[in-house]
Every structure is written in C-alpha cells, then in structure tokens.
Amino acid sequence: MSVVSYQLDGDIGVIRLNNPPVNALSHALRTGIQEAVAQAQNDASLALVLICEGRTFIAGADISEFGKPPMLPSLPELLNIIEASQKPIIAAIHGTALGGGLETALACHYRCALSTAQVGLPEVKLGLLPGAGGTQRVPRLAGVKAALDLITAGTPITADKALSIGLIDKVVEGDSLTAALDFARDVIAQGAELKKVSDLNVDKAGASTEFFAEYRATLSKRFRGQEAPQRIVECIEAALNTPFDEGMKVERRLFVECMQSSQSAALRHMFFAERMSSKVKDLPKETKLKDIKRVGIIGGGLMGGGIAMNFVNVGIPVTLLEINDEALKRGKALIAKNYAMTVSKGKLTAEAAAQRQDLITGTTDYNDFADIDLVIEAVFENLDIKKQVFSKLDKVCKQGAILASNTSYQDVNLIAESTSRPQDVIGLHFFSPANVMKLLEIVRGDKTSDEVLATSMAIAKTIKKVPALSRVCYGFIGNRMLRQYARESQLCLLEGSTPQNIDTVMQRFGMAMGPLAVGDLAGIDIGYKAREGLSDEQKGDIRTYCIADALYEMGRLGQKTGAGYYKYDPDTRQRIVDPIVLEVIEAQAKKRGVERKVINDETILDRLTFALINEGFKILEEGIAQRPSDIDVVYAFGYGFPAFRGGPMFYADTIGLERIYQTICEFGNTYGEEFWQPAALLKQLVAEGKTLAQWASR
Ligand code: 3HC
Numbered sequence: 001m002s003v004v005s006y007q008l009d010g011d012i013g014v015i016r017l018n019n020p021p022v023n024a025l026s027h028a029l030r031t032g033i034q035e036a037v038a039q040a041q042n043d044a045s046l047a048l049v050l051i052c053e054g055r056t057f058i059a060g061a062d063i064s065e066f067g068k069p070p071m072l073p074s075l076p077e078l079l080n081i082i083e084a085s086q087k088p089i090i091a092a093i094h095g096t097a098l099g100g101g102l103e104t105a106l107a108c109h110y111r112c113a114l115s116t117a118q119v120g121l122p123e124v125k126l127g128l129l130p131g132a133g134g135t136q137r138v139p140r141l142a143g144v145k146a147a148l149d150l151i152t153a154g155t156p157i158t159a160d161k162a163l164s165i166g167l168i169d170k171v172v173e174g175d176s177l178t179a180a181l182d183f184a185r186d187v188i189a190q191g192a193e194l195k196k197v198s199d200l201n202v203d204k205a206g207a208s209t210e211f212f213a214e215y216r217a218t219l220s221k222r223f224r225g226q227e228a229p230q231r232i233v234e235c236i237e238a239a240l241n242t243p244f245d246e247g248m249k250v251e252r253r254l255f256v257e258c259m260q261s262s263q264s265a266a267l268r269h270m271f272f273a274e275r276m277s278s279k280v281k282d283l284p285k286e287t288k289l290k291d292i293k294r295v296g297i298i299g300g301g302l303m304g305g306g307i308a309m310n311f312v313n314v315g316i317p318v319t320l321l322e323i324n325d326e327a328l329k330r331g332k333a334l335i336a337k338n339y340a341m342t343v344s345k346g347k348l349t350a351e352a353a354a355q356r357q358d359l360i361t362g363t364t365d366y367n368d369f370a371d372i373d374l375v376i377e378a379v380f381e382n383l384d385i386k387k388q389v390f391s392k393l394d395k396v397c398k399q400g401a402i403l404a405s406n407t408s409y410q411d412v413n414l415i416a417e418s419t420s421r422p423q424d425v426i427g428l429h430f431f432s433p434a435n436v437m438k439l440l441e442i443v444r445g446d447k448t449s450d451e452v453l454a455t456s457m458a459i460a461k462t463i464k465k466v467p468a469l470s471r472v473c474y475g476f477i478g479n480r481m482l483r484q485y486a487r488e489s490q491l492c493l494l495e496g497s498t499p500q501n502i503d504t505v506m507q508r509f510g511m512a513m514g515p516l517a518v519g520d521l522a523g524i525d526i527g528y529k530a531r532e533g534l535s536d537e538q539k540g541d542i543r544t545y546c547i548a549d550a551l552y553e554m555g556r557l558g559q560k561t562g563a564g565y566y567k568y569d570p571d572t573r574q575r576i577v578d579p580i581v582l583e584v585i586e587a588q589a590k591k592r593g594v595e596r597k598v599i600n601d602e603t604i605l606d607r608l609t610f611a612l613i614n615e616g617f618k619i620l621e622e623g624i625a626q627r628p629s630d631i632d633v634v635y636a637f638g639y640g641f642p643a644f645r646g647g648p649m650f651y652a653d654t655i656g657l658e659r660i661y662q663t664i665c666e667f668g669n670t671y672g673e674e675f676w677q678p679a680a681l682l683k684q685l686v687a688e689g690k691t692l693a694q695w696a697s698r
Contacts, residue, residue: 004032006039012184013045013087014177017052022059025100027071029062030078037085047184047192048089050082050108051177056095057117058104063126063268066259075100075132076252079107088192092180093117093168096156102167103132106141109195111168112183113159114176119167120156126271127228127264127644131255133198135235136247140200141166144207148215148236152229198244207240225510226644228258262654266646270636273629273647277468278457281626287454290402292462296321296372298389300331300362303406304378306434309335310463312359313435319361319368328362335360338435366396374459376428378406382533386410387418394419402452404428405443408479409530412445412472422447426456429476430465431638432522439638440465441476468633471624478634480619481648484611486527487544487675489515492604494543494589496596499565500577505604510642515608516565517575518640519548520558524565528552541674546588554584606663607671612648614664617679620649628692653691661686 003019003026015036019029033050040048052058061075073081082089082104091097091105093113102119105111113119121130121138129135130151139147142165150157150165162168172179187193212233219229231254238250258264295311297304300322308318322328339353361368369375375397377389386405393403403425405415416422427443440460444453453469460467470476475483489502493516503514513521527548531539539545551557551564558564559573567578589596616631625631632647645651652660661678668676685695 002032003028004036006036008043008045009049009181011044011046011188012181013040013043013048014181015040015048015050015089017050017058018054020054022056022096023052023054023101024060024062024064025058025075025104026062026065029058030073030075034073034078034081037081037089041086045087046188047087048085049092049177049180049184050089050104051092051180052094054095057091057093057097058101059096060099060101060122061132063271066268067265075103076248079104079132082107083109083196083198085109086194088184088187088194090180090184090187092176092183093119093159094176096120098156099123099130099134100132103130103134103137106137106167106197107133109193110170110183110187112170112172112180113162113168114179115159115171115173117159118156119159119162120154121151122154122156124152124154124223124228124232125267127226127261127267128258129228129232129235129251129255131251131259133248133251135232135251136239136244137197138167139202139236139239140197140244143203143205144211144236144240147239148233151232151236152219152223202240204240212237225508225642227261227263231258263644266644266650266654269629269646269650270632270643273632273650274466274637276627277466277630277633278461280453280457280469283450283454287450289458290373290400290451290455292316292373292402292455292459294319294372294374296369296375297378298375299378300328300334301378302334303430303432303434304376305331305335305338306432306436307376307378307406307430308360309338309356309435310430310465312356314463315359316462317359317361319363319372321363321366321369324364328364332357332360332362338433366392369393369396369401370398372397372401374402374404374455376404376406378430381408381410381530383410383414386415390415390418390425394421400424402426402455404456406430407443409475411474412443413447416445416447423449424452426452427470427472427476428456429470429478431478437638438464438466439478439634440467441470441478441634441638442467443470443472443476445472466633466637468630468637469626470634471622473619473622473624477619477625477631478638480624481612481615481631481635482639484615485608486515486519487540488607488611490544490547491671491675492599492607493547493585494592494594494596496599497604498577498582498585501599501601502604502608505601506608508601509605509609510645512640520564520566520568520575523558523560524548524552525557543592543594546592547585550584550588551581607667609648609651610660610664610667611675613652613660614676614679614682616649616652617682621679621681628696649692653693657682657686657691 005016007014017023088109090110091108094117097105097119121134123130146165159171163171216233223229235251238247294317296319297308298321300320308320311318322331342348343350343353375393379385405427412427416425425445426448429441431437431439442456457467492502499516503517506514556563559568562568567576619625628649631649635641635647636643661682664676664678
C-alpha cells in the first residue's frame with residue numbers, strides 16, 4: 001500500500017500520509033509527498049491539506065536512515081517544493097509534529113492543530129539541530145528568544161503555546177480533517193494568499209551580541225560537553241544576520257557536522273536502545289498481560305514512598321504497609337513533602353497533589369493485601385528479612401498476584417523459593433529517588449512466568465519508566481558493574497589521587513556526578529552496612545573499601561552528616577575540599593603499604609570506565625543482560641552515564657575494543673591481575689576483529 005495518497009474533496013486536494021507507527025519522513029514518504037504536490041498543481045484544487053493517518057502527524061525525519069547514503073529528494077529540497085506550491089498548503093496537525101515533521105508544517109503556508117497536539121524540535125536530544133529549515137523559520141515566526149528556547153530544550157510545547165508564539169495559525173477541536181477543510185475554505189475565501197515563512201524578517205529587538213554570549217554561557221553549563229546546543233545558537237545568529245538562503249546553508253553545514261559527530265551517533269544509539277530495552281527476546285508476542293488495578297507496597301521509607309508516587313501519579317491506587325502507625329505517618333509525611341515541593345515548583349496543582357495522595361491507603365496489616373494485584377517489597381536490604389516478607393505475602397495474597405522485590409542485590413531466586421509460587425516472583429529494582437529516576441531494572445528469576453515478566457515490562461511503561469531486563473546475579477546489571485567502578489575509584493584514592501581529582505575527571509567526561517560525590521549523596525553507611533552481611537571473601541580486597549570504612553567510623557557518612565569525602569556548607573550544601581580526608585587517605589595507604597604517586601587524568605578515566613566495560617562484557621557472556629544496549633540503558637538512565645557517549649558498551653566500541661583489551665592487560669600487570677582479568681568475550685571479539693555492535697547483531 002502506498003504511504004501517500006492524494007484525493008480531491010470538492011475544491012480542496014487532500015494529501016494523506018500513512019507511514020505507521022509515527023509517519024517518519026522515510027524516502028518513500030518524501031517521494032510520495034513530492035508527487036502529490038506536483039499532481040495538485042495541475043488539477044481543480046484551490047488549496048491543499050496535508051494530513052496524517054494514525055496516531056500522529058509526522059514525528060520527524062526517519063532516524064534509521066541517518067548515517068546511510070542520502071536519497072533524493074532530501075527533506076530540505078522537499079520543503080522548498082512545498083513552499084513553492086502555487087496553491088496554499090495547510091498542515092493539519094494532530095498527535096506530535098516533531099523535528100522534520102514540524103519543519104514540514106512550517107514550510108506549508110498555514111498550520112492548524114488539534115488542541116491536544118504538541119509540536120517541537122527535539123533534534124538536540126539526538127545530538128543534532130533541525131536540518132530542514134527549523135532554525136531559520138522558527139525565529140521568523142516566534143522571535144529569537146522563543147526559537148532558542150524551543151530548539152535548545154528540544155521539549156515539545158502544546159498547541160496553545162505554539163499558537164501564542166506564532167508557530168501555528170489556529171487551534172481546532174473535533175475531527176482534524178473536517179477542521180482543516182473548514183480552515184482551507186476560509187483561506188480560499190480570503191484570497192488563498194501564499195504565506196511563506198521564508199519571506200518574513202527576523203525581529204532584531206533584544207538580540208544583541210551580549211544576549212547571545214549570555215545564552216551560550218548558560219547552555220554550556222546546562223549541556224556540559226555537548227556540541228549541538230552551541231551549533232543551534234550559531235544557526236539562529238545566521239537567521240538574524242543573513243538572508244534566508246544563506247541561513248539555510250549555515251544550517252545545512254552544521255547539521256551535517258552534527259550528524260557525523262560521535263555525540264549524535266551515541267544519542268541516536270540511545271534513542272533506539274531505550275525503545276529496544278522493553279523488548280524481551282524469548283517472550284512470545286501473544287503473552288497475556290495481568291490487569292494491575294491496585295498495588296501494594298511494603299515499606300514507606302524514601303524508596304517505598306517514591307515507588308508509591310509513581311503509581312498514584314498515573315491513577316493506580318496504592319496500599320502502603322508499614323510496621324506501625326508511627327512509621328506509616330512518617331512515610332506519608334515524606335510523600336506529602338515531596339508533593340509539596342513539586343507544587344511549589346509550579347509543576348503540579350495543590351488539588352492534583354491532594355488527589356494523588358488520596359489514592360494512598362496506609363495499613364499495618366498484611367491481610368489488607370488480600371486483593372492486591374502487584375505487591376512491591378521495599379524493606380531493608382537483607383535476604384532473611386526479605387524471605388520472611390515473601391513467605392507472609394504467600395499466605396495472604398490472592399493467587400495470580402505478582403510478588404515483586406525492590407532488592408538491589410539479593411538473589412531473587414532464593415526470595416522466590418520462600419513462597420509456594422516462584423513463577424509469580426520478580427525483581428523490580430527502582431532507583432533513588434524512585435519518583436524521579438527513569439530506570440527500572442527488571443530481574444527475571446529462573447522460574448518467573450512469561451505473564452509476570454510481560455506485565456512487569458508493560459507496567460514500567462505505564463508508570464513512565466525505562467525498563468531493562470537482568471537475570472539474577474549479585475547486584476544485577478547496574479550494581480554489579482558499579483562495584484567495579486567503585487573499586488577503581490577507591491584504589492585510585494589509595495594509590496595517589498584525591499576525591500576532587502577523580503570527581504573532576506569523571507564529571508568532565510560527562511558523568512552527572514563523580515563517584516565520591518555520589519558516595520556522599522547516597523551515604524557512606526550504605527556500602528558499610530551492605531558489607532557487614534558479607535564474608536571477608538565476598539567483601540573483596542580491603543584496599544577497595546578501607547578509606548570508606550575509615551570515614552564511616554569517623555561518623556562521616558556523607559551529605560547527611562555534613563561531611564564525607566568532602567565537607568558541606570550547612571546552608572548552601574556546597575561541596576568543600578576537606579584536608580582531613582587527605583590525611584585519612586594517606587594514613588590508610590601507609591597502613592596498607594601502598595606508596596602514593598600522582599595518577600594522571602587519562603589513567604583515572606580509563607581505570608574507572610574500563611572497569612565498568614569489562615564487567616559489562618562478563619555480564620553479556622553470562623547472559624545476565626540480553627544485549628549490550630540494555631546495559632547502556634541501565635547506565636544512562638540509572639547511573640548518570642553521559643547519553644552523548646552512548647552508555648559504557650557503545651563507548652567501548654567508539655574507542656575500540658583492541659585498545660581496551662590491551663589496556664586491561666597492562667592494568668593487570670601494573671595494578672594486579674586479581675582486579676584486571678579481561679572478559680572472555682572481550683578477548684574473543686578482539687581476536688575476531690569484531691565490534692560489540694557486530695556481535696550484538698549476530
Ligand atoms: N524515525 C524512525 N523511527 C522512529 C522515529 C523516527 N523519527 N520516531 C519513532 N520511531 C519508531 C520507534 O523507534 C518505535 O519503533 P519500535 O516500535 O520498532 O520500537 C516506534 O517508532 C514507536 O515509537 P515510540 O515507542 O517512541 O512511540 P511513542 O508513542 O512512545 O512516542 C514519539 C512517539 C513521541 C513520536 C517518539 O517516538 C519520538 O519522540 N520520536 C522521535 C521524534 C524525533 O526525535 N524527531 C526528530 C527526528 S530528527 C529530524 O527530524 C531531523 C530533521 O530536522 C532534518
């Protein structure tokens with residue numbers, strides 16, 4: 001079936017696009033539109049409507065065509081043809097007009113949009129800039145400031161907002177085609193003027209050199225290390241200072257530069273990785289989903305409360321269980337505080353916050369879980385306690401209920417064995433703060449049923465999380481890798497580095513925070529307590545945690561005690577370098593017989609990132625993760641790994657497996673083979689001269 005059709009509706013020609021799922025501007029679609037516009041020039045139509053079938057107007061260029069040889073007509077060429085049409089073209093927008101989709105609408109002579117529609121230019125999120133006139137047409141309609149805000153943020157805006165800044169001409173209700181045909185008839189009645197955005201001038205008011213300099217400075221802070229936002233400013237400056245055609249040339253040149261950058265390749269990889277991670281390879285398509293009408297949560301602490309918010313935010317009622325009324329009160333107060341903060345930021349009305357909290361029922365009685373469809377346990381991270389909880393759940397919960405653990409480390413198979421229904425048990429590992437962090441690590445036990453797994457994947461989407469599937473192992477994908485990363489940061493400290501040194505290197509690399517600053521945020525007691533339950537062998541080499549333990553024993557637990565690897569200003573919470581920490585480090589080095597030497601930044605970076613990558617390879621060879629891109633999703637969405645580097649496994653391919661393998665072997669010689677054993681899969685791929693991406697698509 002053709003992806004573009006053209007038909008006359010009285011004196012209006014209707015160009016209808018049908019390229020599911022999101023009407024991306026594939027080569028076939030571009031060619032089809034070109035032909036339809038050409039055909040319409042010679043028929044009885046007086047105006048044309050460009051409309052899409054399915055759930056949305058064009059959601060952008062076809063990202064899967066990027067990086068492949070270009071096929072004509074290119075999108076800018078097509079948009080020139082649209083704008084040059086001798087009959088006015090009206091874009092009828094519903095759903096989301098994004099990227100090249102909005103640019104197509106802007107090349108039309110008029111735009112109407114359903115009130116429920118959204119429009120935006122999200123290219124920056126792919127490390128790109130709008131490459132089909134977006135940077136030149138938006139400032140002509142909306143002004144320089146609004147254009148910069150829209151294009152550098154990449155976040156879609158509502159139809160009403162688009163109307164208010166001049167991007168669209170009319171907000172309509174009801175049936176999109178009927179409304180667009182009515183609008184087209186008005187256009188004809190008023191003389192069918194061909195309104196070309198490219199003919200407009202950009203308003204120069206307020207767009208001074210200082211304004212641009214300030215805007216650039218703000219962007220470089222907000223998008224640390226990213227190239228595309230700065231290029232966008234350059235394009236808008238060109239829109240202001242040069243004629244349309246010249247501006248288009250600047251836009252094209254910078255678009256191609258961005259497209260060829262490793263940052264864009266990484267972000268495009270993340271786009272598909274995020275969508276791929278919800279797909280379970282061996283799960284039959286027809287697997288039935290369970291209906292989740294009510295959720296039970298055990299534990300109303302920071303984690304349990306955050307998890308509860310996810311569900312009530314999408315209208316799913318929650319029963320929250322705590323050990324006594326006082327703990328319940330504390331838990332509810334914590335949730336109320338969180339909502340109050342959201343309200344104070346203007347992101348939610350007080351009324352909506354109250355409605356959501358009304359969906360939470362507190363209890364101290366397990367019997368209140370009798371009718372719950374999904375229970376999530378978020379109690380203390382201790383296997384015995386978790387097993388006791390699950391054996392209680394086994395007694396009170398109805399048959400078929402999903403019994404999930406929010407454990408970050410424990411063996412989900414052992415937890416499942418404490419029930420008579422291991423097929424209903426699964427790990428749902430949320431990340432703190434659970435109402436904010438996007439990642440949901442889904443841990444599939446050996447006996448977890450397909451139905452329970454499929455429902456868990458679906459529920460992740462319902463509560464707007466990005467799921468990633470892991471098999472059972474200590475720490476699953478994320479924390480298992482994190483242990484190796486933390487190991488290297490501790491060893492670097494002991495062997496000669498400082499917290500600020502390591503954190504600066506990792507932040508410059510693009511991590512949201514350095515590992516020691518994260519340690520202070522999460523609390524140094526967390527690792528200490530986790531180690532308490534382990535044998536010496538499980539704890540590993542004492543050099544990998546002696547500094548953390550020393551700080552813990554001094555009562556320096558991190559931000560919550562005002563001191564950890566750093567000191568914290570009590571008012572501003574600002575991080576301050578504390579000379580005492582260096583003394584602690586030096587004392588520990590002496591005690592362990594380690595001679596401290598300066599470690600250069602490159603070595604710090606390689607030691608930390610290669611530790612992550614090597615463990616990632618082991619996770620893949622053991623089948624703990626389904627695919628490399630799932631590991632990237634875990635790290636980008638759960639651990640602040642820079643998306644513009646594509647996650648640790650994509651980054652590995654970017655810098656080359658050979659170099660990583662050789663360096664790990666050298667590290668083994670220098671720092672000890674007990675820490676540095678190259679993963680068998682890494683060794684194998686290097687021997688075969690393959691990339692990880694090639695292995696993944698085998
Ligand atoms: N190109 C190719 N495939 C796309 C696509 C695109 N622009 N947008 C979405 N898809 C695919 C997804 O990969 C997914 O495929 P799958 O089913 O095989 O996993 C499918 O369409 C559905 O997408 P979602 O799962 O994301 O569906 P949602 O309903 O949740 O979201 C959406 C829909 C809001 C449109 C979202 O897909 C989205 O944000 N898409 C990307 C929009 C975008 O970035 N556009 C700009 C592209 S760059 C550009 O236009 C350059 C130009 O300036 C020259």
